[in-house]
Amino acid sequence: MLKDIALPHIAGLAVYEPGRPIEEVARELRLRPETIIKLASNENPLGPSPKAVTAMRRALATTHLYPDGGGFYLRQGLAKHLGMRPENIVLGNGSNEIIELLFHAFVAPGDPVVYAERSFAVYALCARLFQAQPVVVPAKDHTHDLDAMLAAINGRTKLVFIANPNNPTGTRVPNEALDRFLSRVPARTIVAIDEAYYEFLDDPPQTLRHIQRGMPNLIAMRTFSKIAGLAGLRIGYGVAGAEMTGLLNKVRQPFNVNAIAQAGALAALGDRAHIERTRRLNRQGLKYLGGEFRKMKLEFIPSEANFICVRVGGGAEVFGALQRRGVIVRPMGGYAMPEWVRVTAGTMPENRRFIRELRRLA
Amino acid sequence: MLKDIALPHIAGLAVYEPGRPIEEVARELRLRPETIIKLASNENPLGPSPKAVTAMRRALATTHLYPDGGGFYLRQGLAKHLGMRPENIVLGNGSNEIIELLFHAFVAPGDPVVYAERSFAVYALCARLFQAQPVVVPAKDHTHDLDAMLAAINGRTKLVFIANPNNPTGTRVPNEALDRFLSRVPARTIVAIDEAYYEFLDDPPQTLRHIQRGMPNLIAMRTFSKIAGLAGLRIGYGVAGAEMTGLLNKVRQPFNVNAIAQAGALAALGDRAHIERTRRLNRQGLKYLGGEFRKMKLEFIPSEANFICVRVGGGAEVFGALQRRGVIVRPMGGYAMPEWVRVTAGTMPENRRFIRELRRLA
Numbered sequence: 223m224l225k226d227i228a229l230p231h232i233a234g235l236a237v238y239e240p241g242r243p244i245e246e247v248a249r250e251l252r253l254r255p256e257t258i259i260k261l262a263s264n265e266n267p268l269g270p271s272p273k274a275v276t277a278m279r280r281a282l283a284t285t286h287l288y289p290d291g292g293g294f295y296l297r298q299g300l301a302k303h304l305g306m307r308p309e310n311i312v313l314g315n316g317s318n319e320i321i322e323l324l325f326h327a328f329v330a331p332g333d334p335v336v337y338a339e340r341s342f343a344v345y346a347l348c349a350r351l352f353q354a355q356p357v358v359v360p361a362k363d364h365t366h367d368l369d370a371m372l373a374a375i376n377g378r379t380k381l382v383f384i385a386n387p388n389n390p391t392g393t394r395v396p397n398e399a400l401d402r403f404l405s406r407v408p409a410r411t412i413v414a415i416d417e418a419y420y421e422f423l424d425d426p427p428q429t430l431r432h433i434q435r436g437m438p439n440l441i442a443m444r445t446f447s448k449i450a451g452l453a454g455l456r457i458g459y460g461v462a463g464a465e466m467t468g469l470l471n472k473v474r475q476p477f478n479v480n481a482i483a484q485a486g487a488l489a490a491l492g493d494r495a496h497i498e499r500t501r502r503l504n505r506q507g508l509k510y511l512g513g514e515f516r517k518m519k520l521e522f523i524p525s526e527a528n529f530i531c532v533r534v535g536g537g538a539e540v541f542g543a544l545q546r547r548g549v550i551v552r553p554m555g556g557y558a559m560p561e562w563v564r565v566t567a568g569t570m571p572e573n574r575r576f577i578r579e580l581r582r583l584a
Numbered sequence: 585m586l587k588d589i590a591l592p593h594i595a596g597l598a599v600y601e602p603g604r605p606i607e608e609v610a611r612e613l614r615l616r617p618e619t620i621i622k623l624a625s626n627e628n629p630l631g632p633s634p635k636a637v638t639a640m641r642r643a644l645a646t647t648h649l650y651p652d653g654g655g656f657y658l659r660q661g662l663a664k665h666l667g668m669r670p671e672n673i674v675l676g677n678g679s680n681e682i683i684e685l686l687f688h689a690f691v692a693p694g695d696p697v698v699y700a701e702r703s704f705a706v707y708a709l710c711a712r713l714f715q716a717q718p719v720v721v722p723a724k725d726h727t728h729d730l731d732a733m734l735a736a737i738n739g740r741t742k743l744v745f746i747a748n749p750n751n752p753t754g755t756r757v758p759n760e761a762l763d764r765f766l767s768r769v770p771a772r773t774i775v776a777i778d779e780a781y782y783e784f785l786d787d788p789p790q791t792l793r794h795i796q797r798g799m800p801n802l803i804a805m806r807t808f809s810k811i812a813g814l815a816g817l818r819i820g821y822g823v824a825g826a827e828m829t830g831l832l833n834k835v836r837q838p839f840n841v842n843a844i845a846q847a848g849a850l851a852a853l854g855d856r857a858h859i860e861r862t863r864r865l866n867r868q869g870l871k872y873l874g875g876e877f878r879k880m881k882l883e884f885i886p887s888e889a890n891f892i893c894v895r896v897g898g899g900a901e902v903f904g905a906l907q908r909r910g911v912i913v914r915p916m917g918g919y920a921m922p923e924w925v926r927v928t929a930g931t932m933p934e935n936r937r938f939i940r941e942l943r944r945l946a
Contacts, residue, residue: 223800223827224800224801224825224827224828224831225827225831226772227690227742227772227774227801228689228690228831229689229690229691229692232688232689232831232834232835235834235835236834237830237833237834243652243656243657246656260649263649263650265648265649265650266648268648269645269646269648270644270645270646270647270648274647275644275645275647278644278647278844279641279644281816282632282637282640282641283631283632283637284631284632284816285632285636285637285640285813285814285815285816285817285848286627286628286629286630286631286632286813286814286815286816287622287625287627287815287816288625288627288809288815288816289815289816289818290605294605294608295605315677315818315837315840315842316837316839318837318838318839319837322837326594326713327590327591327594328589328590328591329591330591344837344838347838351688351835380589410588410589412589438585438586439586439589447650451647451648452647452648453647453648453649453650453651453839454643454646454647454648454649454650454651454842454843454844455647455842455843455844456651456677456839456840456841456842463586465585465586465587466586468599469586469587469590469594471599472594472597472598472599473594473597473713475677475678475680475681475684475706475709476680476706476709477678477680477815477818478677478818479818480677480816480817480818480842480844480845481816481817482640482816482817482842482844483842486647
């Protein structure tokens with residue numbers, strides 16, 4: 223049996239159960255695919271940045287060539303965009319990969335890794351994969367409890383994750399609280415701030431300032447999957463001091479980020495119009511959804527991201543019933559919130575359709 | 585210092601030095617980019633499969649959606665193409681990632697991992713990253729010495745890599761020798777056969793037969809980077825028994841393969857014309873290059889892949905001199921072959937230009 227050859231901790235890992243393609247769901251439920259709306263993965267309802275699509279179309283002709291393993295042009299573009307230097311940027315096959323690189327570089331079996339209850343699932347996945355000791359800190363009001371997280375860090379803690387805004391709750395930590403946390407965290411603990419939804423914030427924290435001022439143990443992780451609408455391409459990045467990016471570059475594969483993604487991401491950086499349209503639509507969607515939840519007397523968590531959690535009673539049942547009506551949302555049972563579903567703010571017609579179907583279930 | 589926090593073996597890893605974009609080389613050497621030819625990375629000189637380009641163009645409109653994490657359609661297509669079942673296929677961000685997944689699943693620090701001298705560099709990279717004990721078996725006539733590799737395997741050996749055809753030498757092992765090796769290898773050692781250049785072989789080994797017959801510890805690794813011309817997309821796969829693919833699926837990231845790559849790869853599978861054109865051109869190129877090397881009285885290694893190694897005297901010097909003339913090849917010093925360069929078989933005009941410039945150096 224192969225499992226006797228595999229490393230002992232591998233057998234215990236959950237096999238990831240991928241969501242089936244919309245076409246498959248459609249076939250099973252006898253729905254036409256174009257009648258199904260997916261508000262389950264916090265994707266950009268406006269689609270990819272049109273500038274990115276143009277750049278990617280042009281790049282298709284040279285997909286026989288290996289990508290630029292150093293991400294030369296994209297790192298230059300990001301550096302200019304962020305007011306950093308190219309050596310402050312490390313590119314990943316999605317920001318998921320940056321998380322994995324941090325474990326490769328810093329975490330030995332048994333090392334404590336701190337993260338919040340009800341935050342991004344990949345922290346826990348990687349902790350198990352690398353045999354870290356997960357230290358899961360309870361949330362307070364659906365938000366990271368930074369004081370409790372600081373208290374959970376000891377001299378052996380290698381890594382702490384802060385998702386801000388947090389997925390799946392959509393909450394944020396106050397900027398002052400984050401600054402205070404960063405000023406107190408031990409120098410021997412790597413602080414990874416996951417800012418996948420950063421661009422949706424109206425009053426974002428100045429995370430990169432801490433890096434510019436020379437904090438070597440801080441990394442901010444961002445992505446082109448959300449505001450830029452490039453989730454299918456798998457491209458994210460870390461911003462950190464040059465010593466940190468140097469270490470992460472040692473543990474990544476030479477050609478980890480594909481060429482089309484690099485071309486699309488670079489063009490998306492300059493697509494202010496798409497970013498602004500996305501922000502505007504998202505604000506409108508969250509406002510509408512919150513208003514409707516209030517009318518329906520449903521508890522919800524005010525969101526700073528592009529999705530919103532609502533307490534519907536039986537999350538799994540409501541998820542199933544909505545799916546049969548062609549509306550895919552995310553049940554929150556896996557996050558110990560069995561009464562909740564998470565819904566992405568879609569286009570306004572999508573948001574209205576979701577509310578209509580939800581009302582029918584009541 | 586961060587390096588005191590990083591795991592001790594990380595500091596010793598070499599930072600990967602990426603090749604600079606052609607545009608940068610052009611600027612430095614004051615050459616026009618379109619006058620530079622790159623015969624350094626075994627890319628397809630005919631470009632990507634046109635059918636793949638058409639499919640990828642169509643897929644660009646939905647890059648805001650996450651890829652199908654299960655690779656449903658591509659695994660179905662591959663299964664049909666290979667005469668296997670979808671559960672026999674695991675997809676990777678390039679076949680490089682399949683190599684990394686094997687280490688994640690099977691290799692603990694100190695475990696012996698066997699591979700041949702002068703074979704694909706990523707085996708050694710991963711062995712160091714995962715703190716394996718590398719057991720490097722000398723080559724015989726530039727070819728894997730399978731008897732010596734078998735003898736190097738002991739009861740603790742977790743993993744053995746066989747690159748067939750081998751990169752960078754272009755040699756293959758005889759089919760009978762491979763069958764014999766597979767019949768003798770211990771059941772507790774995972775055998776990874778790297779078949780990145782498999783489709784260039786005229787008389788390929790029937791590797792998948794062994795899997796069909798139930799050999800659980802065998803995995804064949806293939807790629808869309810070479811014959812299909814999709815190196816920029818990063819997509820490769822492993823073919824193995826369902827128990828093996830199940831383990832590897834546990835250690836991969838949920839969305840490791842991008843959506844454009846999945847669409848392009850599926851279309852490329854059906855592009856027989858592009859595959860045949862590529863094979864024909866490659867045969868013609870290898871024949872031409874070999875003939876010219878003979879005329880020039882240069883030793884070369886007869887190749888079964890899409891590149892060829894030639895002994896030019898000072899490999900690094902010839903590489904530098906050719907690059908100044910706008911022809912990029914690969915020096916072999918890193919493989920302890922300092923007198924050699926490796927050149928990809930290009931289009932016939934590219935091959936002739938390479939020979940012309942090489943003759944000028946003589």
